[in-house]
Amino acid sequence: MSDLHEWIRNFQGKRVVVFGDLVADVFVYGEISRISREAPVLVLNHRETQVVPGGGGNAIHNLRTLGADPVPVGVVGDDAEGRQLLEFFANLDIDVSGIHVSKSHRTPAKMRILAGAVHSQRQQVVRLDSGGPPAGDKARAAVGRKLQRAVRGADALLVSDYGYGLVCPQMVETVRGKSLRITVDSRFSLDQYVGLTAATPNEPEVEAVMGFAIGTDLRKLETAGRTLLRKLKHEALLITRGKDGMALFEKGRKTTLIPIHGTDEIADVTGAGDTVIATFTLALTAGCSFVDAARLANLAGGIVVMKHGTRPVLRQELEAAIETENA
Numbered sequence: 001m002s003d004l005h006e007w008i009r010n011f012q013g014k015r016v017v018v019f020g021d022l023v024a025d026v027f028v029y030g031e032i033s034r035i036s037r038e039a040p041v042l043v044l045n046h047r048e049t050q051v052v053p054g055g056g057g058n059a060i061h062n063l064r065t066l067g068a069d070p071v072p073v074g075v076v077g078d079d080a081e082g083r084q085l086l087e088f089f090a091n092l093d094i095d096v097s098g099i100h101v102s103k104s105h106r107t108p109a110k111m112r113i114l115a116g117a118v119h120s121q122r123q124q125v126v127r128l129d130s131g132g133p134p135a136g137d138k139a140r141a142a143v144g145r146k147l148q149r150a151v152r153g154a155d156a157l158l159v160s161d162y163g164y165g166l167v168c169p170q171m172v173e174t175v176r177g178k179s180l181r182i183t184v185d186s187r188f189s190l191d192q193y194v195g196l197t198a199a200t201p202n203e204p205e206v207e208a209v210m211g212f213a214i215g216t217d218l219r220k221l222e223t224a225g226r227t228l229l230r231k232l233k234h235e236a237l238l239i240t241r242g243k244d245g246m247a248l249f250e251k252g253r254k255t256t257l258i259p260i261h262g263t264d265e266i267a268d269v270t271g272a273g274d275t276v277i278a279t280f281t282l283a284l285t286a287g288c289s290f291v292d293a294a295r296l297a298n299l300a301g302g303i304v305v306m307k308h309g310t311r312p313v314l315r316q317e318l319e320a321a322i323e324t325e326n327a
Contacts, residue, residue: 003292004292004295004296004322005319005322007283007286007287007288007292007296008066008067008286008296008315008318008319008322010286010287011066011067011068011282011283011286011315012067012068013067013068013069014067014068014069014155014156014282014285014286015068015069015071015153015154015155016063016068016069016070016071016154016155016156016157016158016278016281016282016285017070017071017073017098017147017150017151017154017156017157017158018056018059018060018063018070018071018072018073018074018157018158018160019056019073019074019147019150019157019158019159019160019167019171019172020055020056020057020059020060020072020073020074020158020159020160020161020162020167021055021056021074021108021132021160021161021162021163021164021166021167022053022055022056022057022072022074022075022076022085022099022107022108023053023054023055023056023057023058023107023108023109023110023132023162023164024051024052024053024054024057024081024082024084024085024107024108024109024110025051025052025053025054025058025109025110025112025270025271025309025310026049026050026051026081026109026110026111026112027049027050027051027052027111027112027114027309027310028046028049028111028112028113028114029046029047029048029049029050029114029116029122030044030045030046030047030113030114030115030122031044031045031047031115031116031117031118032044032115032116032117033045042115042125044113044115050309051081051084051085051088052088052309052310052311053085053088053089053310054110054271054274054310055108055160055162055164055274056072056074056158056160056162056167056274057072057085057088057089058271058274058275058310058312059158059160059185059274059275059277059278060072060089060094060278061088061092061312062274062275062278062279062300062312062313063158063278063281063282064092064094064312065312065313065314065315066278066279066282066300066312066313066314066315066318067315068282068285070094071095071098071150071154072089072094072095072096072098072099073098073099073143073146073147073150074098074099074100074143074166074167075099075100075101075102075105075135075139075142075143075166076099076100076101076102076105076107077101077102077103077105077106077107077131078101078102078103078105079106079107079131081107081109081131082101082107085099085107086099086101097146098146098147098149098150099146100139100142100143100146102135102136102138102139102142104136104138104139105131105133105135105136105139106130106131106132106133107131107132108129108130108131108132108162108164109129109130109131110127110128110129111127111128111129111130112124112126112127113125113126113127113128121308132164132165133165134164134165134166135165135166139166140166140171143166143171144171144174147171147174147175148174148175151175151177151180154180155181155285156180156181156182156183156197156281156282156284156285157172157175157180157181157182157183158182158183158184158185158277158278158281159172159182159183159184159185159186159193159196160185160274160277161184161185161186161187161188161189161193162187163186163187163188163189167186168189168192169189169192169193169194172184172193172196176195176196181197181281181284181285182196182197183196183197183198183199183200183277183280183281183284184196184198184199184200185199185200185201185273185274185277186199186201186205187205190205190206190209190232191209191228191231191232193232194231194232194233194234195232195233195234196232196234197234197235197236197284198234198235198236198237198238198280198284198290199232199234199237199238200238200239200240200273200276200277200280200297201237201239201240202239202240202241202242202273203239203240203241203242203244206224206225206228206239207224209228210224210227210228212224216244218257221239221241221247222255224239225237225239225247225249225255226249226255228249229249229250229251235250235251235290236248236249236250236251236290237249238276238280238290238294238297240272240273240276240301242260242266242269243260243266244260245257245258245259245260245298246258246294246297246298246301248290248291248294250290250291256291256294258294258295258298260298260302261298261299261301261302261303261321261325262302262303262306262321263306266305266306267305267306267307267308268305268307268308268309269305270309270310271304271310271311271312272301272304272305275297275300275301275303275304275312275313276297276298276300276301277297278300279293279296279297279299279300279301279313279318280293280294280296280297281293283296283297296318299318299321299322299325300313300318300321302321303317303318303321
């Protein structure tokens with residue numbers, strides 16, 4: 001584990017292009033006041049509202065907090081959520097010139113209402129999703145041009161496909177080159193991204209592609225991982241398995257099973273997949289092997305699932321986690 005410290009030092013300044021669906025994660029916090037007389041529902045006194053980057057935006061946020069120089073490429077609407085995302089990135093000194101603002105697009109937003117007493121942990125009551133119609137041809141063409149420019153001289157391309165219609169294998173194919181590392185996290189189209197560096201699906205996404213459940217059966221996990229790796233023609237496949245850790249599949253190498261970092265009493269899995277692919281991709285640009293990159297991604301994932309809401313992993317937290325593993 002001590003070798004991982006050196007890789008983290010190499011994170012600084014790495015240029016990683018993130019071509020992704022930019023989502024506004026909105027958290028509305030309220031304190032429970034009473035039961036409504038109008039309906040059997042809670043009445044909350046509004047405490048605060050937070051808007052943070054979600055989806056591909058969360059991967060961008062994680063890259064920045066780990067020391068990288070992320071280059072976002074995507075689209076937001078000419079709306080409040082879009083402006084808030086642009087402002088958030090600008091405050092982190094992230095170049096937003098690769099983000100196209102479209103008047104015909106509504107920025108995807110996931111609003112979570114959380115309720116609790118004054119001194120208690122607030123729990124999610126409901127989630128309201130909005131926005132995210134497929135970008136029009138004009139917006140897609142503009143984003144395609146921005147993507148072509150962004151990848152020049154980049155250390156890697158991270159593809160974050162949440163299924164909102166912009167990010168697709170066809171656009172990734174236009175910038176694929178032998179010298180460019182490309183990693184992909186796709187919610188619904190995993191099996192369509194072929195011939196890239198690596199993918200980081202979670203187990204349910206793998207099960208959906210393979211058509212059978214894996215559960216705790218390691219033989220089924222091995223079959224699914226090896227079959228999917230051959231089908232995708234990637235160099236590696238990192239499957240995240242929640243409390244069961246991760247499984248790394250590489251061509252010509254035995255499967256590496258990595259147990260979960262820390263406790264399996266998970267607080268919140270929101271955004272954990274974004275943290276995993278951000279850390280994994282950044283580690284590869286720093287010179288890590290797939291195994292070491294997966295180990296670092298596992299540590300990062302274990303950190304963020306203990307945080308509430310969409311939160312990134314900090315570089316110092318990752319370094320501290322290595323020390324804990326070494327102890």
